Amino acid sequence: MEQERTETVEALAHDLKSPLSIIKAYTEAMEDDTEIDQEQSAYLSVIEENIEKSISLVKQMQYTSEITSPDIHIDQNQVDLREFLWKKQKDYEIQAREKQISIQLVFSETLPARIETDKKKLERILDNVVSNSIAYTPLGGRIEIRAEADEECIFYFIEDTGKGFTLKDMEKAMEKFYRGDEARSSEGAHSGLGLYIVWRLSQVLGGSVEIGNRESGGAWVKVWHRWK
Secondary structure (H helix, E strand, O other): OHHHHHHHHHHHHHHHHHHHHHHHHHHHHHHOOOOOOHHHHHHHHHHHHHHHHHHHHHHHHHHHHHHHOOOOOOOOEEEEHHHHHHHHHHHHHHHHHHHOOEEEEEEOOOOOOEEEEOHHHHHHHHHHHHHHHHHHOOOOOEEEEEEEEOOOEEEEEEEEOOOOOOHHHHHHOOOOOOOOOOOOOOOOOOOOOHHHHHHHHHHHOOOEEEEEEOOOOOEEEEEEEEOO
């Protein structure tokens, strides 16, 4: 049943790509028309924004089918972890600028200079978690990313000053397609796949993920993977 469900989702995602791309192309062409008035332009902007959200959902659905496969490929390579995380922090600061959210990055002394991992999968994990934190952290809030290590694993602790997880979220958030009323799924694309993708990719890299709430308010997400 699970295999059939996965294949159905993959087929649906594939079939949705073409019509969405066509709608997007026509919308962009209409926006370039100098004869449309301000009201029509506003309508087209709303249409294009929702097309982008739909395309994002389709991509998530396709990616979920890929990482569910038992034959998922791991592209293991050398990564300068500090440099990688500094670059990611700069990306997240750009995302968070509109909400005036500060992004703090902290390294443990135990953190190795270079590690062996799949860089793209690690990037996908962190992007999902931090994007969610940005989405649910209020104006002027703060997000802290800490990186630590032991002899086998790298640990990432992402904490924010947002509204945190509900009890139901903490029980079900890693389930595929879970969409709780306050589930912290990807901003603008509430597919219920965001944390599932984080959990699945962490497993692929030899780790896992845990979530919870800070005593002072806000959420925390702990992700880890093997580095040797």
